Amino acid sequence: MDPKAADLLACQQPLLAQSVCLRCLDHRTIVSGKGSVFMLCQSQQTPSQWPKYPPQPLRQCGYFRSDEPEPVAD
Ligand code: SF4
Numbered sequence: 001m002d003p004k005a006a007d008l009l010a011c012q013q014p015l016l017a018q019s020v021c022l023r024c025l026d027h028r029t030i031v032s033g034k035g036s037v038f039m040l041c042q043s044q045q046t047p048s049q050w051p052k053y054p055p056q057p058l059r060q061c062g063y064f065r066s067d068e069p070e071p072v073a074d
Helices: 003-011
Strands: 027-031 037-041
Touching: 003 027, 003 037
Parallel strands: none
Antiparallel strands: 027 037
8 A cells, every 4th residue: 555545544543643653754554454553663773572562552752763854944
């Protein structure tokens, strides 16, 4: 599934829509064959014991990296 389509599907899931992972550069939304949606963490900064699939909804994360572009200074 296209990554943007997967993210749109995640936005429609009440729990995942609240997750900080959905706005993180290092997430990947996984959609199973049965239509279940999961958040995969692909961060290279997390410790080795960090879960690949963090419990959701994750409200805060010290490894969060915004997927929003930095504002351009004048
Ligand atoms: S780094 Fe944190 S916020 Fe980003 S995908 Fe991993 S668990 Fe989610």
